[in-house]
Amino acid sequence: MRLIFADLEIHGKESKMNSKIIGLDIGGANTKLASADGKIVELHYLPLWKNTRLPEVLKEIAQRLKPEGVAVVMTGELADCFEDKEQGIRFIKETVDSAFGSEKVSYINSQGKFQSEADSLRELAAANWAASARLIGKELGDCIFVDVGSTTSDIIPIISGEHRAGLTDFERLLRSELVYAGTLRTNLAALLEKVKLEKGLCRTSSELFATTADAYLLLGKIEEAAYTCETADGAGRSRIDAMRRIARLVCADLSEVGDREICEIAEQVKEKQVSTLAEAIFEVAERNGLNMIVSAGLGEFLIQEAAERLGFECISVSGRWGEEISKVFPAYAAARLLAAEKSGN
DSSP states (O other), X not given: OEEEETTEEEEOOOOSSXXXXXEEXXXXXXXXXXXXXXXXXXXXXXXTTTTOOHHHHHHHHHHHHOOSEEEEEEOGGGSTTSSSHHHHHHHHHHHHHXXXXXXXXXXXXXXXXBOOTTSOGGGGTTOHHHHHHHHHHHHHOSEEEEEEOXXXXXXXXXXXXXXXXXXXXXXXXXXXXXXXXXXXXXBHHHHOSEEEETTEEXXXXXXXXXXXXXXXXXXXXXXXGGOOSOOTTSOOOSHHHHXXXXXXXXXXXXXXXXXXXXXXXXXXXXXXXXXXXXHHHHHHHHHHTOOEEEEESTTHHHHHHHHHHHTOEEEEHHHHHOHHHHHTHHHHHHHXXXXXXXHTO
C-alpha cells in the first residue's frame, strides 16, 4: 500500500498495472483509494480543514491512473471548515468532478446505492460505511459489519443484503451504530477520565496531549509507518516520543512516570476502547438478532477482542481480502460496486 503523509510517501509499493475502475473514500483527515481489482491501494493524509491539497492530489491521481470510472463515498463534509454538511458535500463533489471529469464519476449514498440527480445531495453525507455494507451483504450475508478506522468505529447491522442502520451520523450515534473513537486520532482524555497508577487513581488532563496512535504504537498494535496522522505535539513517531505524549496525559514527564506505568496507561486505553466497542456491538446485535461480526479497518484487533468477549463469530476482512484492503475497505467496496454496475451484475 502507498501511504502518504502531508503528501510525502512514507511506505509501500504500488501496482504497475492501472485499474480501470477506482474507488475514493474522502474523509475529513484521510483520502483513501482502491482499485476494483485490489491491485492499487493508497492512503493520503489530507486534512480538509488545513489549506487542503485535495484538489491537486486528486488531479495527480487522475493523470497517473487514468481511470475509466470513479466511485466516490465521503465523510469529510462534517469537517469544521464548512458551515454545514451541504457546503462540504458540494466542495468535495466539485473537487472530484473537476479532477476526473463528472462523466466518469459516480457517488454512493447512505442507502448504499448510486446517487441519481433526483436524490437529495445530503444523502451523500457520511456514506462510506454504506458502500462497505452493501458489498459485505452481497458476499457474506447477515452480520454486523464493524469497521474501526483512524477516527471512528462503524457498527452496521446487515440483514438480507441490506443495511438496517440510521442514515445519518446523528441517527447512528443515537443507535450505537457509530462510536466516535478510532485507532489513531482519538484524544486519550476523551476515553479516560482517570487512570490507575502506582500512587492511585489519577485524573487526566483534557488537553490534546496524546492520541490512540501513541497507545497502540507502544503496545505494538500499529507500526510507525501506520501512524499517518499528525502527532499531538508535532514531534516524531518513535516509541520515546509516544511515551512523552502519554506522560503528559497525567501532567507528568518521563522523570515522574516510568516506562511500565506508561505502558499500563496504554493498556487501559485499549481496555476502555474494547469495552465501549463491545457494549455498542451488543446493543446493535440485540436489536437486530445478529451474532456474527465482519471486522475491517486498522483497528481489527480491537473488534476481534470485542467479539471474543461477546462470544460472537468474527470474520476478518483482512483474512478474506488482505490487510491493505481492510484499511481502505469503503474505497474498495465502492470500486467493486461500480465495476459490478458497469458489467450489469
